[in-house]
Amino acid sequence: MRIIRTLLPLALISGLFTAAAVPAVASAASAAPAHTTVTKPSVPAPPTGVAVGTVRVPKPAGSHAKAANPMAAWSVTLTASSTSMWPTQYTTLTATASNDVGPTPYYIYIYNNGTGAVVGQCGSGTTCSVALTSNTPGYQVFSAFISDSADTNGSHALAFSQSIEVDWVSVDLSLAANLHTLPTGNVSTLTETSSADIGPSPFYVQIWDTTTGAFLVECGFGTTCSTTVSQSVATTHGFIATFAASSRSYPPTLPQSASGKSYVTWTGSGMTISLTAPAVTVNGPGTVTATTNVNVGPTPYYIEIFDEAGCRIALCTTGTVCSTGYYAGRHVTSNLVAFISSADTAQPPANIQASSNTATMLSEYIG
Numbered sequence: 001m002r003i004i005r006t007l008l009p010l011a012l013i014s015g016l017f018t019a020a021a022v023p024a025v026a027s028a029a030s031a032a033p034a035h036t037t038v039t040k041p042s043v044p045a046p047p048t049g050v051a052v053g054t055v056r057v058p059k060p061a062g063s064h065a066k067a068a069n070p071m072a073a074w075s076v077t078l079t080a081s082s083t084s085m086w087p088t089q090y091t092t093l094t095a096t097a098s099n100d101v102g103p104t105p106y107y108i109y110i111y112n113n114g115t116g117a118v119v120g121q122c123g124s125g126t127t128c129s130v131a132l133t134s135n136t137p138g139y140q141v142f143s144a145f146i147s148d149s150a151d152t153n154g155s156h157a158l159a160f161s162q163s164i165e166v167d168w169v170s171v172d173l174s175l176a177a178n179l180h181t182l183p184t185g186n187v188s189t190l191t192e193t194s195s196a197d198i199g200p201s202p203f204y205v206q207i208w209d210t211t212t213g214a215f216l217v218e219c220g221f222g223t224t225c226s227t228t229v230s231q232s233v234a235t236t237h238g239f240i241a242t243f244a245a246s247s248r249s250y251p252p253t254l255p256q257s258a259s260g261k262s263y264v265t266w267t268g269s270g271m272t273i274s275l276t277a278p279a280v281t282v283n284g285p286g287t288v289t290a291t292t293n294v295n296v297g298p299t300p301y302y303i304e305i306f307d308e309a310g311c312r313i314a315l316c317t318t319g320t321v322c323s324t325g326y327y328a329g330r331h332v333t334s335n336l337v338a339f340i341s342s343a344d345t346a347q348p349p350a351n352i353q354a355s356s357n358t359a360t361m362l363s364e365y366i367g
Helices: none
Strands: 004-006 055-057 076-080 091-095 105-110 115-124 126-132 140-150 164-168 175-179 186-192 204-209 214-217 225-229 235-244 262-266 271-276 280-282 286-292 300-306 312-316 319-327 332-341 361-366
Touching: 055 204, 055 361, 076 126, 076 164, 091 105, 091 115, 091 140, 091 164, 105 126, 115 225, 175 235, 175 262, 186 204, 186 235, 186 286, 204 225, 214 225, 225 235, 225 361, 271 332, 286 300, 286 332, 286 361, 300 319, 312 319
Parallel strands: 055 115, 280 361
Antiparallel strands: 004 312, 076 091, 091 126, 105 115, 105 140, 140 164, 175 186, 186 225, 204 214, 204 235, 235 262, 271 286, 286 319, 300 312, 300 332, 332 361
């Protein structure tokens, strides 16, 4: 008699990128990829008259430093032209001192608190400005201070500004098929959904066949993007949505986020499988359950559950239900998928007879 064998993951996993989705009213069959024509905002350009990147403004020629003023006489503030924007867009950081540093031994500094790098150092005037951007999502924290030329981290600064957090934002994507297992020759519709309208961004959503590397469709506006796929022979293909620069080859350039991988199986087996998992678990594992329409015991096939890092987390040899506890780790989002297939530790496994939906689970930690 067969027994149920369950394997727990030994390491943390993460999504293919870090995730998201979007736009338009484009739809195309896999045999004839769509080539959308959209009008997007122009490529972000730095502001006119502001230096880009690290700024180094020396002391004026022939200047004679005066004696240092008391600390109370100095103050500095920091402003940002924007604190939330898309990657590749620019923000201008401006530090303003209470006095002209030109006649003094001091400089105005703009400092990246996270990297410890000076992005602006001005030896004259009361202001120091720099334009900065990021090609990837994430936030950075900046501050300004007044100090001498040898002090590049503010260890003996005369004055500090408040800190400013600047966030380069992205969108989260999900990709789903209306049919994950279907007869050969039939059509499945892939629909990507994003967490925000990507129209104002300089990026696009693409849907790809990761089995062949084929581009399927690109969308530039909205919160959804769809295409249809079909295969004339028994096979399983993986699909993914990306949020990136306009691209026709995989992987795309300037990737910002991606969906979990969605599988579609064309087969005459008549078998089906579905997967459920809690959307969020806190301080421990959640139960992941695959359910089939047939008892796999009398068949040569197994129920297998994988995380998207390629780790098989459960293998069941009999029955219609296969469950396991799964914990990805602190603050990790996992994409999980199940198959009826041969016993195989590779993802996707061999001899797939049915593919499930992709289930997404966030493991939170509170302590």
